[in-house]
Amino acid sequence: MIATRSPGLGPILSRTFYRRPATQVARDLLGKVLIHGATGGVIVETEAYLGLDDAASHAYRGITRRNAVMFGPPGYAYVYFIYGMYECVNVVTEPDGKAGAVLIRALEPLLGIELMQSRRPTAKRPRDLASGPGKLTLALGITRALNGADVTKGALIVRDRRGAAPFEIEASPRIGITKNADLPLRFTIKGNEFISR
DNA sequence: GGTAGGATGGGCT
């Protein structure tokens, strides 16, 4: 089902949008468009990661060199390296000084699809291009060089969308974690075929 | 349709 596809990009999301609780931002990012350079897609799956109270969060044990961006001002990218091979992208939420971020887990490809395919030669079908946090960073060319980048301006941005069909939000447990794994902090566009599972 | 196992290296105890 392609419930979200239709043209009409709106304005870039403001810093105020991100200066809110991670759980709220995670829900509200669904249906928005993540863009890097000539490539981009509709956000169809997110996860909220909280701060010092969330054992699954990189921020749980306090500030370190890796996670420092999560403790800074909202509206910046937190990109980290995982499993020796992949990178994942978050947007930082909450006011400056309070840790929180939203992991972008899946996109419905929208812009620069041919370029994404060339970056993801193992993808057999469009739904495999960006249906996972490591896949979408490859498809969009997002690397750790973008850690700390301002997502309210520049090459990596999130834009609103006009004229998209309405959708339902489904909440479920976060994927791939073992600690604090019961909370329903994963959000998906219900029925969308581009989610990670 | 489904899943088990391996790849691969930074981060932190």
Place this chain on the structure above:
DNA sequence: GCCCATCCTACCC
């Protein structure tokens, strides 16, 4: 030295 906010291939229904 162990733990990962993962993905792909091979193999089995």
